[in-house]
Each structure stands twice: as structure tokens, then as C-alpha cells.
Amino acid sequence: MTAYLDHAATTPMLPAAIEAMTRQLAITGNASSQHTAGRDARRVVEESRERIADALGAAPSEVIFTSGGTEADNLALKGTYAARLAADPARRRIVVSGIEHHAVLDPVEFLAGQGAAVTFVEPDSRGVVSADALRAGLGSAADVALISIMWANNEIGTIQPIGELAAVAGEHGIPIHSDAVQAVGHIPVDFRASGLDLLSLSGHKLGGPIGVGALLARRDAVLVPQLHGGGQERQVRSGTFDAPAILALAVAVESAVGELEVASARQITLRDSLIGGLFGLGLGLELTGAWTPGSAHDRLPGNVHIRVPGADGDSLLFLLDAAGIACSAGSACSAGVPRPSHVVLALGVDPEDARGVLRLTLGHTSTQADVDAVLAALPDAVARARRARGAT
Amino acid sequence: MRVVAAMSGGVDSAVAAARLREAGHDVVGVHLALSQSAATLRESARGCCTLEDAGDARRVADRLGIPFYVWDLAERFRTDVVDDFAAEYAAGRTPNPCLRCNERIKFAGLLDKAVALGFDAVATGHYARIVEGPSGRELHRAVDPAKDQSYVLGVLTADQLAHALFPLGESTKSAVRAEAAARGLAVARKPDSYDICFIPDGDTRGWLSRRLGSRPGEIRDGGGAVVGRHEGTYGFTIGQRRNLGLDRGSLDGEPRYVTGIDAATATVTIGTADLLGVDDITGMRARWCGPPPVGSVRVGAQVRAHGEEIPATAVAAGETVHVRLDRRIRGVAPGQSVVMYDGSRVLGSATIASATTAPGAAREEAAREGAGRHTDDGSGTTSDLF
Numbered sequence: 205m206t207a208y209l210d211h212a213a214t215t216p217m218l219p220a221a222i223e224a225m226t227r228q229l230a231i232t233g234n235a236s237s238q239h240t241a242g243r244d245a246r247r248v249v250e251e252s253r254e255r256i257a258d259a260l261g262a263a264p265s266e267v268i269f270t271s272g273g274t275e276a277d278n279l280a281l282k283g284t285y286a287a288r289l290a291a292d293p294a295r296r297r298i299v300v301s302g303i304e305h306h307a308v309l310d311p312v313e314f315l316a317g318q319g320a321a322v323t324f325v326e327p328d329s330r331g332v333v334s335a336d337a338l339r340a341g342l343g344s345a346a347d348v349a350l351i352s353i354m355w356a357n358n359e360i361g362t363i364q365p366i367g368e369l370a371a372v373a374g375e376h377g378i379p380i381h382s383d384a385v386q387a388v389g390h391i392p393v394d395f396r397a398s399g400l401d402l403l404s405l406s407g408h409k410l411g412g413p414i415g416v417g418a419l420l421a422r423r424d425a426v427l428v429p430q431l432h433g434g435g436q437e438r439q440v441r442s443g444t445f446d447a448p449a450i451l452a453l454a455v456a457v458e459s460a461v462g463e464l465e466v467a468s469a470r471q472i473t474l475r476d477s478l479i480g481g482l483f484g485l486g487l488g489l490e491l492t493g494a495w496t497p498g499s500a501h502d503r504l505p506g507n508v509h510i511r512v513p514g515a516d517g518d519s520l521l522f523l524l525d526a527a528g529i530a531c532s533a534g535s536a537c538s539a540g541v542p543r544p545s546h547v548v549l550a551l552g553v554d555p556e557d558a559r560g561v562l563r564l565t566l567g568h569t570s571t572q573a574d575v576d577a578v579l580a581a582l583p584d585a586v587a588r589a590r591r592a593r594g595a596t
Numbered sequence: 597m598r599v600v601a602a603m604s605g606g607v608d609s610a611v612a613a614a615r616l617r618e619a620g621h622d623v624v625g626v627h628l629a630l631s632q633s634a635a636t637l638r639e640s641a642r643g644c645c646t647l648e649d650a651g652d653a654r655r656v657a658d659r660l661g662i663p664f665y666v667w668d669l670a671e672r673f674r675t676d677v678v679d680d681f682a683a684e685y686a687a688g689r690t691p692n693p694c695l696r697c698n699e700r701i702k703f704a705g706l707l708d709k710a711v712a713l714g715f716d717a718v719a720t721g722h723y724a725r726i727v728e729g730p731s732g733r734e735l736h737r738a739v740d741p742a743k744d745q746s747y748v749l750g751v752l753t754a755d756q757l758a759h760a761l762f763p764l765g766e767s768t769k770s771a772v773r774a775e776a777a778a779r780g781l782a783v784a785r786k787p788d789s790y791d792i793c794f795i796p797d798g799d800t801r802g803w804l805s806r807r808l809g810s811r812p813g814e815i816r817d818g819g820g821a822v823v824g825r826h827e828g829t830y831g832f833t834i835g836q837r838r839n840l841g842l843d844r845g846s847l848d849g850e851p852r853y854v855t856g857i858d859a860a861t862a863t864v865t866i867g868t869a870d871l872l873g874v875d876d877i878t879g880m881r882a883r884w885c886g887p888p889p890v891g892s893v894r895v896g897a898q899v900r901a902h903g904e905e906i907p908a909t910a911v912a913a914g915e916t917v918h919v920r921l922d923r924r925i926r927g928v929a930p931g932q933s934v935v936m937y938d939g940s941r942v943l944g945s946a947t948i949a950s951a952t953t954a955p956g957a958a959r960e961e962a963a964r965e966g967a968g969r970h971t972d973d974g975s976g977t978t979s980d981l982f
Contacts, residue, residue: 516668519712522713589713592708595709
């Protein structure tokens with residue numbers, strides 16, 4: 205019996221999304237073809253686009269389908285940077301938070317290799333990037349090409365004041381992108397009201413399939429294409445429309461947004477029960493990031509991130525895995541080695557303490573039994589992991 | 597038994613893990629990440645620190661149906677093995693990093709962690725045997741003399757041996773490869789690695805020069821005359837013949853060998869082959885696989901991996917051990933390890949502090965142990981790398 209507490213890595217597909225996707229998989233038709241089968245597929249794509257736009261406060265033409273969050277982030281950053289630089293060669297600076305996902309950080313690093321300057325805006329000790337910090341990072345902003353600040357952090361679950369940050373960007377007329385992969389379907393997201401120019405989302409974080417996502421891009425956002433070919437998606441993102449995945453994404457977004465209030469309240473209860481239980485274990489565990497009990501104002505409803513002083517993340521993961529608990533130690537290198545997370549370090553956490561962290565994330569299938577299973581398994585796991593640290 | 601199978605991504609550790617699994621043990625595969633920087637596929641496919649090797653190990657674990665994890669011992673590996681390796685060369689000695697890794701990483705860092713996490717033993721794909729003896733577990737040579745790796749395990753103490761498993765000790769390499777193929781393991785035909793894992797291109801001198809920088813000095817002959825210059829004593833090892841970079845050939849036409857290295861004065865001394873023979877070894881940091889020997893004992897002494905075993909008399913005194921060989925051998929470098937055997941059983945080891953010629957009548961030199969063979973035997977020890 206496994207307790208799955210890694211919903212931020214991927215969450216189970218909703219049965220309705222599976223049903224819609226498998227049904228569409230059996231139907232032939234390239235949505236770009238000029239015949240009945242093609243038109244039928246195109247209709248599925250465009251209806252899905254409208255459903256997603258409706259659910260997220262966007263216009264249908266603002267939805268650009270991608271292969272997922274990583275591609276959406278890459279398109280937003282590289283596409284905007286190239287367009288801005290072409291329009292004004294002085295705009296070579298990118299302003300990002302220091303706690304972005306690698307799908308943002310690595311494209312930024314790539315652009316830095318192409319001559320971009322980068323300013324990191326650091327969060328406070330709770331993981332929140334303030335409007336003042338962004339303002340300071342922008343300076344006169346005359347050389348800034350774009351801003352990218354995630355909506356909710358994938359490791360520690362902290363939610364950023366996106367409206368305030370977008371307002372600061374608006375003061376300077378700088379395009380602002382937000383990686384909202386962890387936010388969409390979990391907390392209220394209204395693209396139009398947010399003031400953002402660009403927003404990334406991913407299917408499999410909200411009950412849709414892996415391999416599909418979208419970039420919401422204001423109609424006036426200028427993007428240099430990163431995938432060239434058949435000219436789909438406003439000529440910005442070529443590639444045959446993946447009608448089954450796009451349909452399933454629409455079903456999942458609609459469902460997650462429609463049931464957000466109920467699901468969020470349920471997860472907040474479980475989250476707070478887990479946090480309270482963790483503190484009650486008396487193991488010296490520390491919660492990372494902002495937390496207001498009973499609220500998803502500053503922390504995702506399903507996110508718990510703890511530091512386990514004196515233990516290593518890989519030992520904890522191993523022991524919990526052996527005890528039937530699936531969770532995460534934050535970030536890992538490509539070989540699978542847990543590494544001290546740049547997110548945790550950015551909060552000013554001691555590097556020694558950053559070695560022993562656990563991310564326990566809840567989702568739409570989580571129950572109190574999952575919470576109880578973690579709380580039952582942790583005392584032994586923490587004790588053993590601490591002994592293992594002492595041994596090495 | 598709950599066993600951690602250390603899986604390098606090679607064929608030996610794969611078969612070792614498979615055999616344990618088949619024997620009914622509760623096996624978990626662990627690949628050690630030993631490289632500080634995240635490895636990429638663009639790096640060498642050899643060595644034990646690459647992404648490709650981690651991937652190979654993972655696929656073997658999948659095939660065997662055992663859980664698989666990557667554990668990060670990079671920091672400890674850097675300090676205990678890599679830094680130590682460079683420091684030893686800087687001090688004019690010739691270390692063997694594989695012994696060091698077994699002593700400090702595989703059967704210390706990894707083993708201690710495994711035991712703390714609830715495991716009973718660590719298994720590796722080393723070719724060596726553990727035999728239950730009258731006074732505890734004994735470490736013995738493998739049955740395949742061509743693959744025997746007991747030398748690099750000679751640093752293990754009784755406590756470490758108590759938690760070690762070597763499932764391949766009774767097998768030949770060809771049998772292990774055939775078994776891997778029969779089990780459908782993709783690594784069955786993967787080539788053996790001979791190089792030092794953290795120097796995948798095999799250019800130890802280049803690695804050391806990047807690491808230690810230029811430390812120029814003189815090459816002198818036995819009479820003290822300067823016959824050449826060098827960029828660092830770390831580029832030399834006792835018994836080395838090639839790449840000496842001398843200004844001129846020897847007048848007598850006899851080949852010249854490195855006979856002495858003094859890192860303090862940055863001086864390399866060369867001489868003729870007859871000066872290389874030694875029979876009196878003083879070892880430090882002695883490690884015993886069982887109770888330390890009492891008094892003077894007859895042993896077989898081996899000074900490098902796959903080197904010849906020489907009959908000798910050993911006397912242990914605390915951390916040091918004195919080994920008097922029955923005949924002289926060539927090319928014994930401080931920093932190498934002398935491993936002592938009683939028959940096939942490993943008694944223990946020590947790091948060679950000095951090697952000299954015992955006073956008294958010169959004894960017959962072991963012709964087969966000549967320096968030419970030494971530099972060409974491809975055994976993978978550090979003294980063979982230049």
C-alpha cells in the first residue's frame with residue numbers, strides 16, 4: 205500500500221480526462237487538414253482552446269498549445285527576449301526571481317551565454333518576492349527585456365503577489381511572464397486580471413496528461429518562434445495539433461478550476477493536519493516557506509516542505525520509499541542525486557540544513573490516511589537518516 | 597539478508613547483484629555519484645562517474661526487479677580520494693586511489709550509511725573471496741588469478757569484512773560475462789574500465805599538472821649532475837623509464853630509470869636498472885584483515901595490483917610494518933601499498949613509506965620483475981600510467 209505524496213511532481217489524471225483523451229485517440233484527423241476529418245479535429249482543438257481560455261480569464265487567441273510547461277517557459281523567455289532585442293538592442297537584461305524552476309533558469313542561463321545580462325530578485329526568508337524587491341531589481345528598467353517570476357513555487361509552495369508584481373512591470377512597460385505550472389487549477393488564476401503578459405501552464409500538474417501544456421500570451425505579446433514548421437499557433441509554435449491531449453487538457457483545466465474551491469478547502473485541511481502532525485512529532489522539523497493556517501493565500505493548498513536538520517534527503521527518500529511513502533527531496537541532478545536546492549538556499553537556510561529536506565505534496569486523490577501514513581513512518585526514518593548522516 | 601549492491605554500471609557489479617537477488621536476499625541497488633559536477637553524456641563513457649554508467653546501472657536494476665537509488669558521496673570522495681591522490685603525488689609518492697576508495701568510500705562511507713539505514717551488508721563486483729575461518733571472516737584471493745582483486749581490498753578491517761559480500765570470487769571473468777549475457781543484461785559486453793575513474797582520459801600527468809600547476813626542478817644522475825629538467829616531480833614514479841625528457845641519451849647506452857623523487861627539492865634522480873632493486877620495505881598505516889600478526893611471520897608480499905607475490909618476512913609494530921623480501925624487486929614506489937598474504941588469504945596491508953636495499957649480501961634479483969614489464973603490464977595501477 206503506497207501513500208502518494210508527490211502530486212507536485214505529477215498528479216493522477218482525472219478519469220474524465222482519460223476518457224476524453226482515449227476517445228479522441230481513436231478518431232483520425234489532422235486538425236490542419238481541409239476535409240471533414242480535419243475539420244472535426246480542428247473543432248476539438250478550438251473548442252478546447254475556448255474552454256481553457258474561459259476557465260482562466262483569457263481570450264481563445266491568447267492560448268498557445270505546447271508540449272508542456274518547459275516548452276512554454278522556453279518560448280516565453282527566448283521568444284520574448286529575441287523580439288525585444290530586435291526592437292531595441294539596448295534591452296539585454298532579464299529580471300527573474302532566484303527561486304525559479306530550472307525550466308526558467310536554464311533558458312535564462314542559455315540567453316546569458318548569448319549576451320543577456322541577468323538580475324536575480326531574491327525572495328524574503330518566507331520565499332516571497334515583494335514588489336519593492338522587483339522595483340529595486342528593475343532600476344530605471346531602460347535596459348530590461350523582460351521579467352519572469354513564478355506564480356507558485358514548485359518546491360516550497362510559496363505564492364507570489366503576482367498582481368502587485370505585474371503592476372510594477374506595467375509601470376515600466378516591461379513584459380512580464382509567470383511560470384504558473386503549480387498554480388493553475390490549484391489557486392484562482394485569472395490571466396486578464398493578473399496583468400501578466402505571458403503565463404505557462406502544464407497538463408499533468410492538474411489532472412491532465414503529461415506532454416501537453418500551454419503558454420497564455422496577450423494578443424500584443426511579440427514572440428519570435430522557437431519551433432519552425434507548419435505555422436500552427438499564431439505562427440509561433442509549429443507542430444501538428446495534438447487533439448487528444450489538448451482535449452484532455454481542456455477537460456482537466458475546466459474540472460480543476462470548476463472544483464477549485466471545494467478541492468482547495470479539502471487540501472488545506474489535509475495540509476494543515478500534516479503540518480500540525482509534523483510539528484507534533486517533536487523531531488525538530490522545520491517548515492519552509494510562508495504558511496497561514498486555513499488559507500491558500502501565501503502557500504499552495506497541497507504543499508508541505510520541511511527541513512530535517514541532521515539528515516540527508518537521499519536517506520530520507522530511501523527510507524520513506526521502503527515504507528511505501530512516495531515523496532520528493534526537492535531537486536535532483538540528472539543522475540538522480542538529491543542536491544541542496546537553490547530555492548531553499550535562496551531563503552537563507554544554512555547549506556547543511558538544506559541537505560535534508562522533504563517535499564510532501566497533496567492532490568485531488570489525497571486522504572487523511574496518506575497524512576497518517578507519513579506521520580507514522582517519519583520518526584523511524586528521521587532517526588535512521590540522522591544516524592546515517594553521522595556515519596558518513 | 598538486506599544487502600546494498602554497489603552498482604557501478606559495469607558487468608561485474610551487475611552479476612554480483614543478480615546472484616544475490618537469486619539467492620533470496622533483499623537487494624537494493626545503489627550507484628555512487630562520485631563526481632562533483634553533474635555528469636553529462638558528452639563526458640567519457642568510461643569511468644565510474646558518468647551519467648551513462650548511472651543509466652546502465654539503473655537498467656540492470658530494472659531488469660533484476662530491485663529498487664535503485666543514486667547516493668551522493670561526491671564530497672567525501674573528493675576529500676578522501678581525489679585530494680589525497682593529488683597530495684600524495686605532490687609529496688613525491690605514488691598512491692593507489694582504488695585502495696583508498698575501498699577503504700574510505702565503498703566500505704566506509706557507503707557501508708556505514710547502509711548499516712545505519714538498516715542494511716546488513718554491502719556487496720560489490722570485486723573478484724575476491726570471503727571465507728569463514730576459525731577466528732572470523734577471512735579475505736582470500738579470487739579463484740581467477742587473472743582477475744583477482746584482493747590486492748585493492750587489502751585495506752579492509754575485520755569489521756568491514758563482516759559486512760562485505762563478494763559474490764564473484766569463485767568465478768572467472770569470462771563466466772561472469774557469459775552469465776550476464778544469459779541473464780539478458782545489456783552490460784554483458786561493456787568493456788572493462790582500467791583508468792582511474794576521475795581521470796577518464798587516462799592522462800594522469802596532464803590531470804596532475806592542471807591540478808598542481810608547474811613545479812619545475814632538475815633531473816640529476818646518481819653523481820648529482822643535472823641531466824634534464826621537469827615541470828613537476830608528480831609526473832614521475834619510481835622505475836619509470838619512458839618520457840623522462842632527458843637532454844641527451846646515456847653515454848653507456850644503458851636505459852635510465854627514475855630511482856628517486858624528492859618533492860621537497862623538486863629533484864628527480866635517475867640511474868641504471870641495477871639501482872632499482874629493493875628488498876627492505878617499511879610500511880605505514882598498517883591495516884589488518886584480522887588480528888595483527890605477532891612477531892616475525894612469513895608472508896607473500898605484493899606491491900601492486902596484479903604484481904608478483906614475493907616471499908618475505910613481516911614484522912608488525914603498531915601502525916608500521918617492516919617487510920623483508922627474500923629477493924630484490926624493482927620499481928617499488930613510496931605511496932604504493934604492500935599487501936601481505938598467507939597462502940591465498942590476505943593478512944593486511946600497509947602504505948609503503950620507504951623501500952631500500954637491506955645491508956648484507958646482495959641477493960639474486962627477480963629478473964621477471966624488471967622495470968620493463970612493470971611499465972607495460974597494463975594492470976591499471978598508478979605506477980603504470982605514464
